[in-house]
Amino acid sequence: MKLRVYLESEGISLSEEIIEKLEKFADLLHEWNQIHNLTGAKSVAAIYDNIIDSLYPLTFIKVPATLLDVGTGAGFPGLVLAIALPQSEVVLAEPLKKRVSFLKYAAIDLGLKNVKVEAKRVEFVEHEPFEMISSRAVTNTRLLLDLTSKISDENTEYLFYKGSRVFDEVAQVEGDLSYDIIQKNQRNYLYIKKN
Numbered sequence: 001m002k003l004r005v006y007l008e009s010e011g012i013s014l015s016e017e018i019i020e021k022l023e024k025f026a027d028l029l030h031e032w033n034q035i036h037n038l039t040g041a042k043s044v045a046a047i048y049d050n051i052i053d054s055l056y057p058l059t060f061i062k063v064p065a066t067l068l069d070v071g072t073g074a075g076f077p078g079l080v081l082a083i084a085l086p087q088s089e090v091v092l093a094e095p096l097k098k099r100v101s102f103l104k105y106a107a108i109d110l111g112l113k114n115v116k117v118e119a120k121r122v123e124f125v126e127h128e129p130f131e132m133i134s135s136r137a138v139t140n141t142r143l144l145l146d147l148t149s150k151i152s153d154e155n156t157e158y159l160f161y162k163g164s165r166v167f168d169e170v171a172q173v174e175g176d177l178s179y180d181i182i183q184k185n186q187r188n189y190l191y192i193k194k195n
């Protein structure tokens with residue numbers, strides 16, 4: 001399926017220019033992946049599925065001015081969100097060298113002016129508190145909140161891409177959490193709003 005049609009069918013509305021960049025990203029990742037083994041998404045169709053998974057939250061989040069993605073890997077969701085949100089300043093924290101090389105190359109090749117790649121573990125990132133912190137497939141919710149405690153404040157929102165364990169993970173977090181869980185197929189998007 002064409003990416004444009006796929007996005008429309010999921011209710012994700014983006015400009016032509018952004019869709020073209022997403023297609024270019026998918027081609028680039030597909031090409032690099034054959035040599036560097038960056039992601040389990042081996043076909044362009046599988047990369048499109050990951051793009052849709054990354055972008056579906058645009059249908060329910062408040063767009064942040066600053067976004068940190070923890071453990072971006074080959075680009076999901078942080079680089080994909082950066083393409084879709086050119087007005088947001090996006091920081092990608094990723095320690096693995098070959099993934100960092102790809103993220104930096106892709107950001108330059110796609111002309112993304114809003115992206116910074118931090119080639120380190122998130123606990124070593126220094127920054128003003130972010131408006132939003134996202135993460136997919138890195139670690140559990142409690143640890144994600146702990147690891148990012150110095151770069152968040154009472155206004156920070158969190159967007160964690162979770163599976164069926166989300167309910168157990170939320171129960172393990174101490175203190176009051178204000179959150180929504182948005183379910184879509186096997187995916188549970190955990191959207192935490194501190195207040």
Ligand SMILES: C[S@@+](CC[C@H](N)C(=O)[O-])C[C@H]1O[C@@H](n2cnc3c(N)ncnc32)[C@H](O)[C@@H]1O
Nearest residue numbers: 071072073076093094095096121122136137138
């Ligand atoms: C399973 S991959 C997931 C990649 C991507 N988020 C995705 O969903 O396709 C986990 C990634 O988290 C990174 N990672 C692990 N611990 C981290 C930490 N403390 N800070 C930042 N990234 C971390 C790893 O290097 C790896 O690329």
